[in-house]
Amino acid sequence: xxxxxxxxxxxFLMPGLAxxxxxxLKALSNLHLxxxxxxxxxxxxxxSIHYFEQKIDHFGFKNEKTFKQRYLIxxxxxxxxxxxxxxxxxxxxxxxxxxxxxGFMWDVAEELKAMLVFAEHRYYGQSLPFGADxxxxxxxxxxxxxxxxxxxxxxxxKHLKRxxxxxxxxxxxALGGSYGGMLAAWFRMKYPHMVVxxxxxxxPIWQFEDIVPCGVFMKIVTTDFKRSGPNCSENIRSSWDAIxxxxxxxxxxxWLSEALHLCTPLKNAQDVQHLKDWISxxxxxxxxLKNSNLSDRELLQNIFQALNVYxxxxxxxxxxxxxxxxxxxxxxxxxxxxxxxxxxxxxxTNGIDDMFEPHLWDxxxxxxxxxxxxxxxxxxxxxxxxxxxxxxSSHTNIIFSNGDLDPWSGGGVTKNITNTLVAIVIPEGAHxxxxxxxNAFDPMTVLLARSLExxxxxxxxxxxxxxxxxxx
Amino acid sequence: xxxxxxxxxxxFLMPGLAxxxxxxLKALSNLHLxxxxxxxxxxxxxxSIHYFEQKIDHFGFKNEKTFKQRYLIxxxxxxxxxxxxxxxxxxxxxxxxxxxxxGFMWDVAEELKAMLVFAEHRYYGQSLPFGADxxxxxxxxxxxxxxxxxxxxxxxxKHLKRxxxxxxxxxxxALGGSYGGMLAAWFRMKYPHMVVxxxxxxxPIWQFEDIVPCGVFMKIVTTDFKRSGPNCSENIRSSWDAIxxxxxxxxxxxWLSEALHLCTPLKNAQDVQHLKDWISxxxxxxxxLKNSNLSDRELLQNIFQALNVYxxxxxxxxxxxxxxxxxxxxxxxxxxxxxxxxxxxxxxTNGIDDMFEPHLWDxxxxxxxxxxxxxxxxxxxxxxxxxxxxxxSSHTNIIFSNGDLDPWSGGGVTKNITNTLVAIVIPEGAHxxxxxxxNAFDPMTVLLARSLExxxxxxxxxxxxxxxxxxx
Numbered sequence: 001x002x003x004x005x006x007x008x009x010x011x012f013l014m015p016g017l018a019x020x021x022x023x024x025l026k027a028l029s030n031l032h033l034x035x036x037x038x039x040x041x042x043x044x045x046x047x048s049i050h051y052f053e054q055k056i057d058h059f060g061f062k063n064e065k066t067f068k069q070r071y072l073i074x075x076x077x078x079x080x081x082x083x084x085x086x087x088x089x090x091x092x093x094x095x096x097x098x099x100x101x102x103g104f105m106w107d108v109a110e111e112l113k114a115m116l117v118f119a120e121h122r123y124y125g126q127s128l129p130f131g132a133d134x135x136x137x138x139x140x141x142x143x144x145x146x147x148x149x150x151x152x153x154x155x156x157x158k159h160l161k162r163x164x165x166x167x168x169x170x171x172x173x174a175l176g177g178s179y180g181g182m183l184a185a186w187f188r189m190k191y192p193h194m195v196v197x198x199x200x201x202x203x204p205i206w207q208f209e210d211i212v213p214c215g216v217f218m219k220i221v222t223t224d225f226k227r228s229g230p231n232c233s234e235n236i237r238s239s240w241d242a243i244x245x246x247x248x249x250x251x252x253x254x255w256l257s258e259a260l261h262l263c264t265p266l267k268n269a270q271d272v273q274h275l276k277d278w279i280s281x282x283x284x285x286x287x288x289l290k291n292s293n294l295s296d297r298e299l300l301q302n303i304f305q306a307l308n309v310y311x312x313x314x315x316x317x318x319x320x321x322x323x324x325x326x327x328x329x330x331x332x333x334x335x336x337x338x339x340x341x342x343x344x345x346x347x348x349t350n351g352i353d354d355m356f357e358p359h360l361w362d363x364x365x366x367x368x369x370x371x372x373x374x375x376x377x378x379x380x381x382x383x384x385x386x387x388x389x390x391x392x393s394s395h396t397n398i399i400f401s402n403g404d405l406d407p408w409s410g411g412g413v414t415k416n417i418t419n420t421l422v423a424i425v426i427p428e429g430a431h432x433x434x435x436x437x438x439n440a441f442d443p444m445t446v447l448l449a450r451s452l453e454x455x456x457x458x459x460x461x462x463x464x465x466x467x468x469x470x471x472x
Numbered sequence: 473x474x475x476x477x478x479x480x481x482x483x484f485l486m487p488g489l490a491x492x493x494x495x496x497l498k499a500l501s502n503l504h505l506x507x508x509x510x511x512x513x514x515x516x517x518x519x520s521i522h523y524f525e526q527k528i529d530h531f532g533f534k535n536e537k538t539f540k541q542r543y544l545i546x547x548x549x550x551x552x553x554x555x556x557x558x559x560x561x562x563x564x565x566x567x568x569x570x571x572x573x574x575g576f577m578w579d580v581a582e583e584l585k586a587m588l589v590f591a592e593h594r595y596y597g598q599s600l601p602f603g604a605d606x607x608x609x610x611x612x613x614x615x616x617x618x619x620x621x622x623x624x625x626x627x628x629x630k631h632l633k634r635x636x637x638x639x640x641x642x643x644x645x646a647l648g649g650s651y652g653g654m655l656a657a658w659f660r661m662k663y664p665h666m667v668v669x670x671x672x673x674x675x676p677i678w679q680f681e682d683i684v685p686c687g688v689f690m691k692i693v694t695t696d697f698k699r700s701g702p703n704c705s706e707n708i709r710s711s712w713d714a715i716x717x718x719x720x721x722x723x724x725x726x727w728l729s730e731a732l733h734l735c736t737p738l739k740n741a742q743d744v745q746h747l748k749d750w751i752s753x754x755x756x757x758x759x760x761l762k763n764s765n766l767s768d769r770e771l772l773q774n775i776f777q778a779l780n781v782y783x784x785x786x787x788x789x790x791x792x793x794x795x796x797x798x799x800x801x802x803x804x805x806x807x808x809x810x811x812x813x814x815x816x817x818x819x820x821t822n823g824i825d826d827m828f829e830p831h832l833w834d835x836x837x838x839x840x841x842x843x844x845x846x847x848x849x850x851x852x853x854x855x856x857x858x859x860x861x862x863x864x865s866s867h868t869n870i871i872f873s874n875g876d877l878d879p880w881s882g883g884g885v886t887k888n889i890t891n892t893l894v895a896i897v898i899p900e901g902a903h904x905x906x907x908x909x910x911n912a913f914d915p916m917t918v919l920l921a922r923s924l925e926x927x928x929x930x931x932x933x934x935x936x937x938x939x940x941x942x943x944x
Contacts (some may be wrong), residue, residue, distance in 0.1 A: 059531045061813040061848040062614040142534040154857045190662060192867070193860030341533040378535040385626045388665030393939075396665070396866055467865075 026227035047074040047099060047116070051161050054122070056129045056143050068130040069152055072099050072118040074106070079113035080166030084461045087172050087195065088118040089153055089187055091180030092335040093129075095120035098180065103437020108454055112461065115167070119156055120361055121149050121183075123334040135333045137376040144337055147386070150187050173457055174198040177432035178408065179335075179343070181400075186387050189395045194445035197397030197460040198278070199453055200413075201432035205400075207345045207411025208383045211390060214348035214361045216410030222354040224405055232329045235294070237355040239303055241274060242296040247272045263319040276357070278322050279303060300401045340370035344380040345411070396420040401449055402472060403429025422456070424449050519546040519571060519588070520581040524631055526594070527617050528601045530623035539601040539667040541624055544571050544590040546578070551585035552638030557935045559644050559667065560590040561625055561659055563652030564807045567592035567599075570652065575909020577647060580926055584933065587639070591628055593621050593655075595806040596847045607805045619858070622659050629666050644714040644937035645929055649904035650880065651807075651815070653872075658859050661867045669869030671925055671933040672885075673904035677705055677816040678873075679883025683862060685804070686820035686833045688882030694826040696877055707766070711775055712748060714768040719744045730777045735791040748829070750794050753774060812842035816852040817883070868892040869930055873921055875901025893929070896921045 034376035176184035181203030257265035350357035400413035428443035615781035653675030660670035729737035821828035872885035900915035
C-alpha cells in the first residue's frame, strides 16, 4: 500500500478536505457515511475577493519578492460595535471551495455579528508564489511550509486591522478543518496576539512520529467498515490474498485483467501491487461486498462492481484506467511536497487490527521516494520541535473537535487538556462535519457540538471586550 | 548622530552585552556606573565545550546543510533527581564571554540543583554557518534571524534530552540578558513546550516601531548623566553648538583638529558631523566636563581630555584616529546585519529631553544605509507581527528584569502584565546587573531582585514536578 493510497484515503475521508475531491468520490462518499456529508446548496450568499501582497520569504531577507495571497470577505452580518471576525486558516486547496463548504461560519455569522474572512494557503488555488513555476523544483517550493503560511495569516490580519475601519479593536478567531484545523490550532499557539482563540476541527496534530501508534488510522477505517455492513471488512481483508493467489501465473493475470475490465492488462508483480493500491480506494462501496463465502473469482467480480461504480460512475468508460486517480489536481502536488517535508505522518497496518495487508511504516523508503520526487528529504521530527507534540498545556483557548467515524481522530485531541484547551467528540461525526452547514440530516451530536463551539467563541469574544474595557 | 554611535552607545551600556566591548570601553564604563559592573574574577569553575549539528535553514528544505553550534555545559551541581537545567539563550557574541559573565547562573546552580547550558547564537563566536564566509553577502547571511536562533535552541534542547541520561524529565529554564533576554522571553513565548519559564534580563522587547517613544533611550542616558555630576549633561549639550560655531571657517577647523590631536585634520562639514558622532562615545568620561561657564575653546579642550582617556588609554598614541571605533570585531558585523533586518530599533533625540543634537528617526535613510551595506532592506514591523508587541498577556512564566539606570529599560517591560508575566525593577541597576555574579559592592536592590528571581524559578520547577507526578 503506497503513499498514493494514503493520500487518496485522506481525500475520501476528508470532505473538508485534504485534497480536492473529484466528483466520483463526492458522490460515493454519501454511500458510506451518509450522515456526514451534505450536498445541500451552500448557505453562502456573497463574498468579495481580495489579494494581499505577501513576502515570499518571511524568514529571510535576501529574497524581497512578493506574491498575491487571495482572500475572501463576507461582511453582511458584521457589526463594527461589538462584532467579531472569523478567520478561516486556509488549507491545501482552492479557498473558494473551503468558503463554500464551511457552512458553519455562515450559519453563525449573524449570532456572532461576525465578518468572515477566508485566507488562501500559499501554493494553493490562486495564491501561487511563482505562478505556474511554483511546483517546478525544490527551489521554487522552498517557501511552502506551515510556518510561512502562519506568517501569511499574521500579516494578513495586521493588514485587515489597518485597512478595515472598525476591525482594529475586534477579536479575531481562527477556524479550520483538517490540515486547516492544525493551522488554526498552531496559529493560536504561535500567534496568540493575533487571535483570541481557535476552533480546530478534525485536526490530527498528533499524527506525527510515534505520538500515536501508526496503525490507529487504518484501525478506525476498519471499524467504520465493520459498522457499515456485515462481511464488508472481512471481504476486503480476504481480497488481498485472493488477488495474490490468482495472480501467481499468467492465466490468472489475464483472467483478473479481464474481470476488472482493465484498460492495460496486468503483466507482473509490480502491476499487481499497483492494482491493490488502486483497489484500496474502493473501500467506500461496501454494498457490493456484503456476501460472505465467495470463491476467489466471485469475490473479485464483486470487486469489479465496486471499482466500476467508483471510477466509471457515468457508465461511459469501456475499461478501467489505473493511471486515473483522484489526486491529479494541483492541490495534491502541494500536499505531496508538504507530506515529504514537514507533514510526515506515519501510517502502518498489521492485517489484524485492520483489514489491510500488513505494512510497516518505512521512513527510509518514504524518504527515498520523496528525494526522488522532490529533491528534498523529510524532517519527521521537526513538527514536534516546532509545535510541541503532546506538550501543549500552556496554551489557551483552543477547541479540538473530532468525529468518532473519522480515521483522523486517531491523531487528534479527543480529551480535554485544560479548562481552555477543550476536546469535543462527535460520536456520529466524520471529518469535520461540525464545520459544514446545518442540515436536516445532521445527527443531534453534531448540533450539540456546534452550539458548544459557539458558546466557547462567545466567551472568548466577551473576554476580549472585557479586557479592552479594563485597559481603558 | 549616526547608527554607529547608537551601536557604540549600546556597547558601552551593555556589559552583558550587545557587542563585544573593547578594553578601553570596559575600563571606562566603571567610571560611570561603578555599581553596575564587576571586574571581580568570575565564579566560573569548569565547563565542557560541545558542538551540535544544526540545520542551517530550519524553515526550508532545499538547503540540507548543517553547521556546528557550540555550547557549554557545567554540571557540577546538577542532580538527576529533582534537578533543573538553566539554559542561557546566547546572544550576539562569543558564548564563552557570556558564560564567564553570567555569574548569577553559577551562583544559583547549587540551590536549584541545576545543570548550566550556554548555547552560542548562530553567526557569533565559533558557531558560523559558513565559516569565514558567513558574513560575505546577503546570501550567506540569510539564515541570521531570531527565528532560526530560537529553532536552534529548541533542537539543542531536544538533543540534550535525548542524549544526557536524566535530562529528559527535567525542567529547562531559559535565561538571557539584553538581546539574549529578548531571546529568552521569545523562546518561552514560541516554544513553551521546551522551557517552563524564562528570565529575560534587560530585554528591550518593545524598542520597536512606535511601541515606545523613540526618544526614551537617550532621555534615560541623559538622566544618568545628570546623576553622575553637576554640569555634565549641560556641557555635552553645549558642546555641539560650540563645535558648530567654531567650525564655520577654516581657522576654526584647524584649531579644533589640533586641539583634539586628530590624526587627520577636519576639512568640511561632513568631517565635523563624523567628529560629533565620534565624540558622542565619550559621554562616559564626565569627570573632565564638570566645569560650567567655559569658553567654547576651553570646553573643547576639555573634550580632548575626555577623548584622550577614551581612545588613548594607554597613552601611547600621538594623535586620535577617528576611524578607530569600538565596533570592529566580528560580533558587531552580525549585529549590524540583524539591526538592518529584524532588529530595527528606532532612536531619536530632540535636544530638550536629552543632551544631544536633535535627530529624527529616519527609516528611509536607515533603510538605504542598510541596503548599501548589506544588500537587504529592514522590515521594521516584522518583530511585532512575530512576537506580539504589547499584546503578550496570554503567555506565562516570564520574568522581565530591568535596571532604572539602563537606557534599554525604556523599551523593556517594567510593570507586571499578569501574575505570571512579572516585572522586576532594580532602581540602582544598569544593564542586566542581576545576571552578574554576586559582588560585595552590589546594591541591596539587585540582591533582592536575584532572590526574587530564584523564588520564581523554584516555583516553576515545583510546578513542573507536580504536573509530572499528576500525569503518572
